[in-house]
Amino acid sequence: MEEVVKFLGTVGNCAVVKxxxxxxxxxxxxxxxxxxxxxxxxxxxxxxxxxxADVALEECEDIKNTLEGYLLGYEVLCRKNGFE
Structure with missing residues (x-):
């Protein structure tokens, strides 16, 4: 069986695909x-x-902020392509 993948765009250096x-x-x-x-x-x-703990918290916040950026871009691309 052949899988079909649709490229929706990029978020940072990541691809968003369906x-x-x-x-x-x-x-x-x-x-x-x-x-x-x-x-x-x-x-x-x-x-x-x-x-x-202060250093750990700073690293965790950095990771969280980066992932939030990916999520926001993902959500924009999803809306543009009809996914809610």
Whole structure:
């Protein structure tokens, strides 16, 4: 069976695509972006273990803000393409 993927646009360095069999589009992260998030989260874990909650909180806020940016762009592309 052939899957059909529709490219809806980009958000940052990620693609927003709609796979035919899925109800909603998805965000495709690049491998290096995923690696970067893992590195950031590892730093958060290490900061917590070392009792540096302020550093961990700052990293968490950075990750949250970045992901919120992706979500906002995703929502805009979804609306433009008829997904609510």
């Amino acid at each position: 796979i035919q069999e899925r109800k909603y589009p998805g965000i495709v992260f690049q491998g290096d972006t995923v690696k970067s998030y893992i590195e950031q989260l590892t730093a958060v874990i290490n900061s917590v273990r070392e009792g540096r």
